Amino acid sequence: MDTLDRILGEWERERPDLDVSALAVIGRLSRYADLVQARLDAVFAEHGLQSWEFDVLSALRRAGSPYELTPGELDRALLITSGTTTHRVQRLESRGFVTRRRDEDDRRVVRVRLTDAGRAAHEVAHEAHAENETRILSGLSEGEREELLSGLTALGRVLGDTVETERA
Amino acid sequence: MDTLDRILGEWERERPDLDVSALAVIGRLSRYADLVQARLDAVFAEHGLQSWEFDVLSALRRAGSPYELTPGELDRALLITSGTTTHRVQRLESRGFVTRRRDEDDRRVVRVRLTDAGRAAHEVAHEAHAENETRILSGLSEGEREELLSGLTALGRVLGDTVETERA
DNA sequence: GTCTGATATCTTGATATCAAGATTTTTGGA
DNA sequence: TCCAAAAATCTTGATATCAAGATATCAGAC
Known part of the structure; x- marks a missing residue:
């Protein structure tokens, strides 16, 4: 029950x-x-982070060196509106976790880059976060976990969550 | 992918x-x-409703006649804080969907009750909502749907989502 | 009966978010 | 070259939410 x-x-x-x-x-x-x-x-x-702060740091970290994305890319990666991205980036900039600078080739574009401090903060939190996720699921049997993953994946399909693969 | x-x-x-x-x-x-x-x-x-408005109306409707709950019961049913409940009830009261009155026996307590208009608004939205839920899942095969439900139920167990059953 | 702690609700102040629109810059005709 | 449309970002105003604390009422010990 x-x-x-x-x-x-x-x-x-x-x-x-x-x-x-x-x-x-x-x-x-x-x-x-x-x-x-x-x-x-x-x-x-x-670890002194809000969930949304971790999400932004993660998106930048996943992007790979030099750990840089535009606000528009963050909008799309995090499913948030542009105003929210502006706010998030400002807050992270004030904490010293990211920097912002204009793109010289296309001055409409901004480059948001993870600082060393931001990367370090993410690193520690990420470790604990991954353990936490593993711990949450540790009460599931192998079969239950597979059912859940497989059911969710099917749901993603009907929700239209698909991404084009790169052409050769 | x-x-x-x-x-x-x-x-x-x-x-x-x-x-x-x-x-x-x-x-x-x-x-x-x-x-x-x-x-x-x-x-x-x-149907002119916010998701949170529908949630409150549903909780009251599910309570059965006379469609009445206290703010504290709403807090717990909807997993929200008491300040949020105050705000939600005020908004629904101003739309004429619920009424508020003090309990005469325990004057700390407030009774939030669905009005006829609130019940009617919920009725129509609920119909469309149920169809919508059914439609969303209609792309799943029977087996996929069972996997998803069974996986989610197992997850609920490990998350501690259990309710005591009534004693005889 | 009278306190003291518990309970129920509401208030206050802060903040994350969104929708809509403003601003700046680029692009692609004519 | 110039202009209109598109693109990227930011601003503005509104609002839903929470945490913490204020207020009012009740219950139990003595």
Whole structure:
């Protein structure tokens, strides 16, 4: 008996005509995403980072040397609006984790680059974060974990989460 | 090839020593929860509702006649803080979807009750919302859907999402 | 009966986010 | 060359949220 079972039971009592089988899946998806996020936030907080700060640092770190992206690339990588990116970059710049400079060839463009301090801060937090993720899933059996991954991957497909592969 | 595959590939290139198998699961969980939420929001918007407004109306509707909960019960049902509940209830009250009144027996307590207008607004949106959820999952095969549900349920267990059943 | 701690709700101040629009720069005709 | 449209970024104003604390009420010990 979990939270969604209780909710489904309440709908069964109130509206027995409704089909709640989709809610059973989607309700769990959102609820557990929230619960997982809370656990991730706790570890980021131990390292003095907000979750969104870690996300930006990670995107830059993943980009590879010289650890640089434009605000527009950050918008798209992090699924956020341009105003949010401006705000995030300002905050990280004030903490000394990134620098901003105009691109000389196309002066509309800005280059956001990870500083050594930003990379170091990310490194430590990333280590703890990866352990945290592993710990959260460690209670799942191998089979359960495969079911979850395979089910989520199928969901990604129907949600249209696909990326073109490079042409030869 | 999906977004998470791309991210995992970038980590493989940058930090081949890291174990990213947990990220493959948790990254998809949060990303797809976001993508699903965006689709749900779109349908709520067609009915003039914010997602959080629908959540409050649903919690009251599920409570059964007389469709009444206290702010504290809403806090716990919706996993939000008390300040957020105050704000939400005020907004719904101003739209005429709920009423607030002091409990006469315990004057610390407030009773938030769904109005007929609130129930009607919820009814229509709920219908469309349920169809939307069903539509989102309709691209999954029966087996994929079972894998997803079963994997999520297992995840709920390890996240401690359990509710006591009533004693006899 | 009278405190003291617990409980329920609301308030305050800060902040992350978004939508919409403003600004600057580049590009591609005519 | 010049202009209109496109592109990249930033600004503005609104709002949902939270953490922490304030306020009001109740319950239990004595």
